[in-house]
Amino acid sequence: MAINANKNSRLFISPTPVVPDTINAMDDGTAISFFQAINDWIEVEEIEDLGTAGDTSEAITFTAINNSRARKLKGPKDAGTQSVVVGRDPLDDGQEALIAAEATDYNYAFKLVLNDARSPTHSKSEMYYAGMVMSKATNLGNVSNVVRRNFDVGINTGVYEVLSDSLAAPVNTLLPSISGVVQQGETLTALTGVWSNDPTSFTYQWQEDDSGWADISGATGKTFVPAAGQVGNPLRVVVTAINGAGSTSATSGATADTLAE
Structure with missing residues (x-):
């Protein structure tokens, strides 16, 4: 006590x-x-x-x-x-x-x-x-x-x-999502979704579907600006919630194909 x-x-x-x-x-x-x-x-x-x-x-x-x-x-x-x-x-x-x-x-x-x-x-x-x-x-x-x-x-x-209790790893109860215009040069923002078990921090990994989903190198922030290489490809973001008991990842739905400038 x-x-x-x-x-x-x-x-x-x-x-x-x-x-x-x-x-x-x-x-x-x-x-x-x-x-x-x-x-x-x-x-x-x-x-x-x-x-x-x-x-x-x-x-x-x-x-x-x-x-x-x-x-x-x-x-x-x-x-x-x-x-x-x-x-x-x-x-x-x-x-x-x-x-x-x-x-x-x-x-x-x-x-x-x-x-x-x-x-x-x-x-x-x-x-x-x-x-x-x-x-x-x-x-x-x-x-x-x-x-x-x-x-x-x-x-x-x-x-x-x-009441406070022994903590388990975060559990996702509402998937992450993406806000913004899916277009080259426009800023997209990852919305973390809803999590239980008190996450203390989040990490991000943006992905594109170019003949299969793959991580975009260096795209690990809450925001992402598509470049010419992403034009024509849909995007998604993997959000990882972290607390003292562990970490859990959840993936947003895919966007429409990225538009050119």
Whole structure:
């Protein structure tokens, strides 16, 4: 057993609205699978305080005349309002996603990753929930203060926890893909797909089909610019996810034939 500091914990928001009633109707395992299938998470940077999140039951009390002893029962559960304090950064995509969410009446999914892995072969705990962003107040302070924003998230689902455990090698749950125009001189970008078991890094190998799939020499970055030699050939990328327990590779689908300039 071990405790952990909050240092290096990370908060993510999905910009796609969700329906809390649908999530609340799921059992815990199904709800966790729902959140883990989300693939558009945006990290919120410059967080100073993550606040609190999790159920508290309303206390229902009853006192019988014959014994004058108050008895307490559990009433409705409330997962609370999470108060997230950040250093204001107008160029941070995560903060901008929170601001955009506050402007709507919709609920959004959140993922909190705790820095509690006890060794490189253990995963980090994750917490999932959904709620409305209720505020985006700017905390200006005095001349010596960092300008902050206070985001309050009214949580409308349970807080579902996936606890740290012995880590297995990454498992791909959504194949990698390629974005961009497949044309000589245009930049293509490898999208890593979705992986379980907390990958810590990724490697890339671009391939072309020229009478059979073969590695393109030196094409090992996240981006690739097709040259004249790739014109007329389809492309794909092999993404390898790595963590402390090992590595696993997955291959994207093939593009159309590469066009000339």
